[in-house]
Amino acid sequence: MVTIRKAILRGSFSLVLGAIALSTALSFYEFRQSLQAELAGNLHAEAQALMERIDTFLFERMEDIRDWRRLEIMQDIRVNDVDKRLARFLSDLQAGHGAVYRNLFCTDLKGRIVAASDKHLIGRIRPPGDVWLEENRNFAARVMLEPLQSDADLQHGSVALRVRIPDAFHEGDIGYLYAVLNWDEVLSLLDRAADSARSVLLLDGGGKAIAASRAMRVDPQLSRVNLDRWYAKVSGATKRIHRGGPLGMGAVLVGTADSKGYQYFRGFGWHMLMTVPTRVAFAPVWRLFWIMLGVLLVTLLIAGWVSLRLSERIARPIGQLTRFTRLFRRNEATRPPHSDTAVSEVRELSRAFSEMIEALERSRAQLVTAGKLAVVGEMAAIMAHEVRTPLGILRSSAQLLERQVVLDAKGRELTGYIKTETERLNQLVTTLLECARPRPPDFKPHDLHDIVRHVVELIASNADKKGIHLEVDLAAASSILSCDREQLIQVFLNLIINAIHFAPEGGRIRISSKDQGGAVIVAVADDGPGIPAGQRQQVFDPFFTRREGGIGLGLTIVQQIVRGHNGEIWVGESPWGGASFFVRLPGSAQGEAST
Numbered sequence: 001m002v003t004i005r006k007a008i009l010r011g012s013f014s015l016v017l018g019a020i021a022l023s024t025a026l027s028f029y030e031f032r033q034s035l036q037a038e039l040a041g042n043l044h045a046e047a048q049a050l051m052e053r054i055d056t057f058l059f060e061r062m063e064d065i066r067d068w069r070r071l072e073i074m075q076d077i078r079v080n081d082v083d084k085r086l087a088r089f090l091s092d093l094q095a096g097h098g099a100v101y102r103n104l105f106c107t108d109l110k111g112r113i114v115a116a117s118d119k120h121l122i123g124r125i126r127p128p129g130d131v132w133l134e135e136n137r138n139f140a141a142r143v144m145l146e147p148l149q150s151d152a153d154l155q156h157g158s159v160a161l162r163v164r165i166p167d168a169f170h171e172g173d174i175g176y177l178y179a180v181l182n183w184d185e186v187l188s189l190l191d192r193a194a195d196s197a198r199s200v201l202l203l204d205g206g207g208k209a210i211a212a213s214r215a216m217r218v219d220p221q222l223s224r225v226n227l228d229r230w231y232a233k234v235s236g237a238t239k240r241i242h243r244g245g246p247l248g249m250g251a252v253l254v255g256t257a258d259s260k261g262y263q264y265f266r267g268f269g270w271h272m273l274m275t276v277p278t279r280v281a282f283a284p285v286w287r288l289f290w291i292m293l294g295v296l297l298v299t300l301l302i303a304g305w306v307s308l309r310l311s312e313r314i315a316r317p318i319g320q321l322t323r324f325t326r327l328f329r330r331n332e333a334t335r336p337p338h339s340d341t342a343v344s345e346v347r348e349l350s351r352a353f354s355e356m357i358e359a360l361e362r363s364r365a366q367l368v369t370a371g372k373l374a375v376v377g378e379m380a381a382i383m384a385h386e387v388r389t390p391l392g393i394l395r396s397s398a399q400l401l402e403r404q405v406v407l408d409a410k411g412r413e414l415t416g417y418i419k420t421e422t423e424r425l426n427q428l429v430t431t432l433l434e435c436a437r438p439r440p441p442d443f444k445p446h447d448l449h450d451i452v453r454h455v456v457e458l459i460a461s462n463a464d465k466k467g468i469h470l471e472v473d474l475a476a477a478s479s480i481l482s483c484d485r486e487q488l489i490q491v492f493l494n495l496i497i498n499a500i501h502f503a504p505e506g507g508r509i510r511i512s513s514k515d516q517g518g519a520v521i522v523a524v525a526d527d528g529p530g531i532p533a534g535q536r537q538q539v540f541d542p543f544f545t546r547r548e549g550g551i552g553l554g555l556t557i558v559q560q561i562v563r564g565h566n567g568e569i570w571v572g573e574s575p576w577g578g579a580s581f582f583v584r585l586p587g588s589a590q591g592e593a594s595t
Helices: 004-068 072-079 085-096 182-194 226-236 285-330 344-386 388-402 408-436 446-466 485-502 555-566 587-594
Strands: 101-108 113-116 144-146 159-167 173-182 199-202 207-211 241-243 251-258 271-277 444-447 471-475 480-483 508-516 521-525 568-573 579-586
Touching: 004 159, 004 173, 004 182, 004 251, 004 285, 004 480, 072 085, 072 173, 085 101, 085 113, 085 485, 085 508, 101 271, 159 521, 173 182, 182 199, 199 251, 226 271, 226 285, 271 344, 271 446, 388 408, 408 521, 408 587, 444 446, 446 471, 446 508, 446 521, 480 485, 480 579, 485 508, 485 521, 485 579, 579 587
Parallel strands: 471 508
Antiparallel strands: 101 113, 101 173, 144 159, 159 173, 199 207, 199 271, 241 251, 251 271, 444 480, 508 521, 521 579, 568 579
16 A cells, blocks of 8 residues: 555655756766867867967978078078188077077088088088978979978977078079978977877878877877878768777877968968877766766755655644544544644645534534524424414403503503513514524615614614713725615614613713725624623524523524625624624625625
8 A cells, every 4th residue: 555655755766866867867968068069179279279380380480491591691602601601600590599490501502511500511412302391382482391300200300491592693593501490399389289188190291190299209100100081081070079099099089170371371281180088088077977976866865864754744644634533523532633744735734624623613503503593493483373363362452451441540551561561572473583584685785884873873862871972983985785774774783782781881882884805894892891702602692692681582683684695793802891793794796796
């Protein structure tokens, strides 16, 4: 059997587990995709920036050698630099540029070194080598790039820039100017762009590795691998993760950039590769996964604890209500248990249960009242049949006796008593009949204030006999009601007569009215002894009376009339400590809707 506690526990665990598992999976996937996109974009941007720096570096060096070739001092090649002026100039140029150039030297057309920044090179033969790369410009000052000194060694090496030296006095050239670049400058750029996880690789136009960051330079096989097809595949792919087999790696994130040159230098067609292994790139994602898994376990524990507490707070009041129901059915309990739970639905259930018990008690009281009224009805029927006929005979006999001439004063007094008492008995029978079978109200628009003022005028003489001051404070703005004028006159006559009876000599009675939520409330307050709280509901019961000589039906009839007008009547305490009767009657719109 599934209990509330088990159902809440199962539901809570299922909801929490499902929600967190789904959110964890979605968060993991979205974070991984976002991180992948961000890393790939950063790799591409940094590869592009690094490629631009290398293009700028080469452009500046080519501009240097292009400017130097036109200097007048270069013409000293014609006289074999006999005074070593050109050699000193080249040495100063190299020193002025720091470690950018490994060597600067000039050769004649036969390849004999005439002047050099390193004096040990002078006199050697250095014929022009194979052109590795050539500036894509069709004019005499075109710069050519000769291969590395050792193409199998990516850790060290140099690149020579070569340009023709024109003859200033005749057409043609007199030799070549060589600028041997320090390739470590390029390698340092790659090393600065790399880190413990990121690797950088520079490829020539044919896909051959010509420079690499420190972590990749230690691989002797890398310089022998042609990456042209692999680079074309990764640079043209839309996905960001690739197999890094040609690089001796697993899955990698790749960023690529092609050389675009600088200003009018169109570049040598080189390519830049930046790679990060996915195991390193996605390490934060996996850390987040384990953190979220831990959060899931903690959340499940908290959800279990909260579910236990919540199920207890829900099940305990319901169990108490169940036990009370069994006891109430056996008449062993009369007050429902008090619920102090924080769950609003359970509080509402307890409140509704209490209201139901109160309604049952009211129904029980109404049944008792109905039983009493049934007795009244039976008595009224019997008295109407059995009493009114003899009363009529007695009244008629008394009237005939009064007409006798021989009747003395004492006899006339006795016949007067007979007529008065028969009238009182007849009025009692009428009251019983009205209580047992009340007449339905005849609803018509009337001014409630006029009805109250009319009653006050009728009863003013009775109040004056006891010196009671009647105060009338009718402040309600909407006093036009759909009601039965005669029945309401009877209501207020009963209430004010009761107040006069219980008010002391020289006391005070106040009749007031006010608006309340579309209804009108009329209050009749006195400064008498008041009604104890325990008797305020009993005053409307048949035959309950606190007046000497009363029969206890007046307020019962008043309550029936007020209820017939869809209103309410209740008893409270007046400002002076006496009793205060409140009659609440709906406005005309409400009264018509109710009928």
